[in-house]
Amino acid sequence: MGRAGRSSRVGALGVAGILAGTVLVGCGDGGSGDAAAGSSAKPGAGAREEGTRAVRSAYDRTAEEDTARVKLRVRTSAEGTSQTADGQGAIDLADGDSVMSLTVQGQRIEQRVVDQVLYQKLPEGRAPGGKPWIRIDLGEVAKQQGAGDGSMSDPAQSAAYAKAISDEDVTEKGTATVGGVRTIRYRVSLDVSELPNGDTLRQQVGPTLPMDVWLDDEGRMRRQQVEMTLKGTASPRQSSGTASSAPQQVTVRTVMEFTGFGTRVEADAPPAGQVTDMTGELLEQGERGQGRS
Known part of the structure; x- marks a missing residue:
């Protein structure tokens, strides 16, 4: 793959976090027990x-x-239950392409992201249409969520993300060893209104977004943890207006660790004849959810 400019790389790094937090079915345990107290x-x-x-x-x-x-x-919790997805693989930080193996509820899923399109090979018998792979156009999903065309890889998004951090938002929390490397941990509280499409995002996650990052001696990110509480919508049966009818909330905690910088990444789309496109169905589900009262 050709190397893109620095801003494109920053955008792709943001894609990795977004995918982990909003596409995977599951969520990540804190995994920060090795952090020294600040x-x-x-x-x-x-x-x-x-x-x-x-x-x-x-x-x-x-x-x-x-x-x-x-x-x-990635660990997702809702209504007293939780689901965890673990994954490992490699990512191209220039364009966001990646190859990853996931384990969700004891089942293995092969995942690839190629040119902002997500492909997943589901366990045998689970894929629709009798084909082993499903396809989701992440750009189309981002449009529906109010993120704009292609914003999941827009360098301006990640640049604004960093600029939204003020001195009051960052607290040093001590040191930790991550993957055998000494790091400094920082707690960050992002003002959601300062992010691109902040008004839409604020409705989904509230006024602030908590994040922890662990940086090595070269200033590189070795671990990132993001926790989001997504405001749900009330189901048709939740119409009494009582406390029990409150919209469901979903908490997603994502922990990512980066190692092996410079590793080779080969992400190729599977043959078209083996793929079922699920983008339309996913968008319809989102529209139905937004239409509930």
Whole structure:
């Protein structure tokens, strides 16, 4: 694959997180038990400014490595139940293409992302249409969600994401060893209104988005954890107006770890004859959900 400019790489790095948080069926455990406890004293202004600069530049520094191995855990919780998806593979940080193996509820799923299209090979007997692979156009899904055309890979989105971080939003939480590498952990609270399409996003996740990042001595991201509580919509039977009829909320926690920078990534779309396109069905489900009262 040809190398894109730095801004494109930053956009692709953002894609990795978005995919983990909104496409996978499941969600990630915190996985931060190895983090050392941070000091209880409030850091000074200089320390906060240094932390803010480090977090803002982390996307650039990581994406400059071009490719990486990625490991993730995504955990989704709703109505007292939870589901976990674990995955590992490799990602091209220039364009977001990736190859990954997922395990969801004990079943293995092969996943590829090629040119902003998601392909998943489901367990035998689970795929629709008698074909082994399903296809979802992530760009079309992003449009329906109000993210705009192609915004999942728009470099401006990730740039604005970093710029939305102020000195008050970043707190150093101590050190941790991630994948055998010493890192510094930062807690970040993003003001959702400052992000692109912030009004739409605010309706879905609330005013702030909590995030933790673990950066190595070169300022590269080694781990990222994002937790979102998505506001649900009431089902048709939930119409009494009582507390029990409150719309369902879904909490998604995604943990991603990056290692093996510079690893080779080969992501190819499966043969067309083996693929069932599920984009339309997914969009219809989303429209029905948005239409509920």
